[in-house]
Amino acid sequence: VQLVESGGGLVQPGGSLRLSCAASGSIRSIITLGWYRQAPGKQRERVAIITSTGAPNYADSVKDRFIVSTDNPKNTMYLQMNNLKPEDTAVYYCNAFGIGVSSWGQGTQVIVSS
Numbered sequence: 001v002q003l004v005e006s007g008g009g010l011v012q013p014g015g016s017l018r019l020s021c022a023a024s025g026s027i028r029s030i031i032t033l034g035w036y037r038q039a040p041g042k043q044r045e046r047v048a049i050i051t052s053t054g055a056p057n058y059a060d061s062v063k064d065r066f067i068v069s070t071d072n073p074k075n076t077m078y079l080q081m082n083n084l085k086p087e088d089t090a091v092y093y094c095n096a097f098g099i100g101v102s103s104w105g106q107g108t109q110v111i112v113s114s
Helices: none
Strands: 002-006 009-011 017-024 030-038 045-051 056-058 066-071 076-081 090-098 101-104 108-112
Touching: 002 090, 002 101, 017 030, 017 090, 017 108, 030 066, 030 076, 045 066, 045 076, 056 066
Parallel strands: 009 108
Antiparallel strands: 002 017, 017 076, 030 045, 030 090, 045 056, 066 076, 090 101, 090 108
């Protein structure tokens, strides 16, 4: 499975961004799709995942602000990020996990700053 993220950028605190992750390849082998992030000097952390049944799960730090969704006909996953905070600044990666699948995208930078 190949993953390509897009949609990152610079946004002011309180603003919104929508990230996209386009998947190609062995799509049917995917069980979960997820968003992770890594801030400078910190470990990569899980932000949100969504299962093949559509059930989402969020990190406490983004709950009620971020929404993960998929557009199956387009093989694309989205992360709608609202009320962004400076601590959300990181490189955001999408991940696909499944039968014989463990893939990462190249990452997209999100900077929240005034």
